Amino acid sequence: MPKQTVRDLDVKGKKVLVRVDFNVPQTKDGAVADDRRIRSALPTLKDVLDRGGSLILVSHLGRPTGDPAADAPFKLDTVAAKLQELIGRPVEKADDTVGPSAKKLAADLKPGGILVLENVRFNKGEKKGDPAFAKELASLADAYVNDAFGTCHRDEASMVAVPEQFPSEKRAIGFLVEKELKILDTLLKNPKSPYVAVMGGAKVSDKILVMETLLKSVDKLLVGGAMTYTFLKAQGHGIGKSRVEADKLDVARNLLDSAGGKIVLPVDHLIADKPEAGAQTKVVDGPEIPDGWFGMDIGPKTIALYSQIILEAGTVVWNGPMGMFEVEAFAKGTKAVALALAESPGVTAVGGGESAEAVEKFGYADKVSHVSTGGGAFLESLEGKQFNSLKVIPDR
Numbered sequence: 001m002p003k004q005t006v007r008d009l010d011v012k013g014k015k016v017l018v019r020v021d022f023n024v025p026q027t028k029d030g031a032v033a034d035d036r037r038i039r040s041a042l043p044t045l046k047d048v049l050d051r052g053g054s055l056i057l058v059s060h061l062g063r064p065t066g067d068p069a070a071d072a073p074f075k076l077d078t079v080a081a082k083l084q085e086l087i088g089r090p091v092e093k094a095d096d097t098v099g100p101s102a103k104k105l106a107a108d109l110k111p112g113g114i115l116v117l118e119n120v121r122f123n124k125g126e127k128k129g130d131p132a133f134a135k136e137l138a139s140l141a142d143a144y145v146n147d148a149f150g151t152c153h154r155d156e157a158s159m160v161a162v163p164e165q166f167p168s169e170k171r172a173i174g175f176l177v178e179k180e181l182k183i184l185d186t187l188l189k190n191p192k193s194p195y196v197a198v199m200g201g202a203k204v205s206d207k208i209l210v211m212e213t214l215l216k217s218v219d220k221l222l223v224g225g226a227m228t229y230t231f232l233k234a235q236g237h238g239i240g241k242s243r244v245e246a247d248k249l250d251v252a253r254n255l256l257d258s259a260g261g262k263i264v265l266p267v268d269h270l271i272a273d274k275p276e277a278g279a280q281t282k283v284v285d286g287p288e289i290p291d292g293w294f295g296m297d298i299g300p301k302t303i304a305l306y307s308q309i310i311l312e313a314g315t316v317v318w319n320g321p322m323g324m325f326e327v328e329a330f331a332k333g334t335k336a337v338a339l340a341l342a343e344s345p346g347v348t349a350v351g352g353g354e355s356a357e358a359v360e361k362f363g364y365a366d367k368v369s370h371v372s373t374g375g376g377a378f379l380e381s382l383e384g385k386q387f388n389s390l391k392v393i394p395d396r
């Protein structure tokens with residue numbers, strides 16, 4: 001059932017509390033390193049403003065510990081400044097979330113105004129889902145919108161207890177969440193075959209559940225990245241010094257056994273004498289990594305094989321890089337998979353922080369059907385989980 005969206009809300013002259021996910025990567029000096037999550041929220045924000053409403057924006061940034069000195073880099077000032085630049089209107093920033101600064105600025109907010117509250121995780125009540133904290137936060141606004149797809153798998157106050165404070169006709173999802181749910185619906189319920197999943201990244205352990213679930217619906221699951229070596233070791237092959245999860249060999253074996261031949265492992269590898277730039281590299285055919293060497297990327301034959309499968313797919317979902325793509329010498333596989341998705345005529349979705357970053361970095365973000373703003377939220381959605389943050393938003 002489609003959810004009530006921001007377009008169903010009467011926002012004229014109203015203060016709309018929008019929960020956004022502005023948990024963006026930062027540079028060492030605290031600047032916004034990647035503004036994709038902020039840009040992705042703009043359609044919802046502009047809609048409220050264009051229809052005569054004002055915005056009270058709530059987000060977390062990082063995982064604050066409660067120590068004010070250590071948490072200072074998680075203040076939302078640079079994020080608010082970036083939003084002001086992107087939206088082209090003045091943005092005010094409160095020094096707290098529900099304290100005197102937030103209350104005064106929220107009370108004075110005029111139609112067309114934008115207020116960013118301080119990092120919601122600076123409040124103990126947020127993680128605990130505390131109803132008293134939620135009540136205070138909700139009291140600042142007239143309506144609630146969840147446009148924080150990346151946080152939808154969390155039961156924190158601003159995601160669940162806050163919307164519960166509003167009458168059901170005043171709760172909605174934003175356009176970003178609507179778009180993310182639509183593509184997930186296609187992936188989960190209506191994928192055009194052949195349906196291909198591409199799984200990479202560091203750990204099998206992060207992806208077990210999603211792989212188990214995907215194996216029920218995909219035709220092929222292509223494996224890359226460091227997790228390859230856990231699978232190869234589980235099959236009894238030598239993996240040299242490659243990154244491996246030695247305690248997940250049984251899990252990997254069980255996945256291979258239950259996959260009915262759907263799991264495809266790399267047929268060759270780019271290996272290196274050290275896992276860093278400037279390393280000596282070579283390509284090895286077959287599943288054995290020589291002693292003392294590190295498997296760093298899929299090899300050219302695997303690139304050709306995976307690209308072919310992706311180009312012939314009706315639907316592709318990709319999570320996790322094919323190698324240590326941050327180092328240029330180990331980026332070929334990830335780049336080739338990104339290109340294949342961009343050129344595939346099917347529905348192509350990329351989820352997960354690192355793979356999304358790779359698609360952006362290589363310039364293919366506009367050529368795939370969807371780049372999710374979710375990491376954990378995207379994976380858990382693919383696992384078929386139903387989130388409380390969405391259960392509290394009524395169907396239309």
Ligand SMILES: Nc1ncnc2c1ncn2[C@@H]1O[C@H](COP(=O)(O)OP(=O)(O)OP(=O)(O)O)[C@@H](O)[C@H]1O
Pocket residue numbers: 200201202203206224225226227243275295296297319320321322323324325326351352353354355356375376
């Ligand atoms: N062969 C390899 N050896 C060592 N590290 C690798 C290898 N392949 C990939 N990696 C590393 O794995 C990391 C990405 O793994 P991760 O599981 O976090 O990916 P992701 O699921 O796309 O990202 P996220 O968890 O942020 O959504 C990258 O930093 C990459 O360098």
Ligand SMILES: O=C(O)[C@H](O)COP(=O)(O)O
Pocket residue numbers: 021023062063150151154374375376377
């Ligand atoms: O980046 C994310 O996945 C979301 O913003 C959620 O952040 P969290 O993992 O710290 O809850």
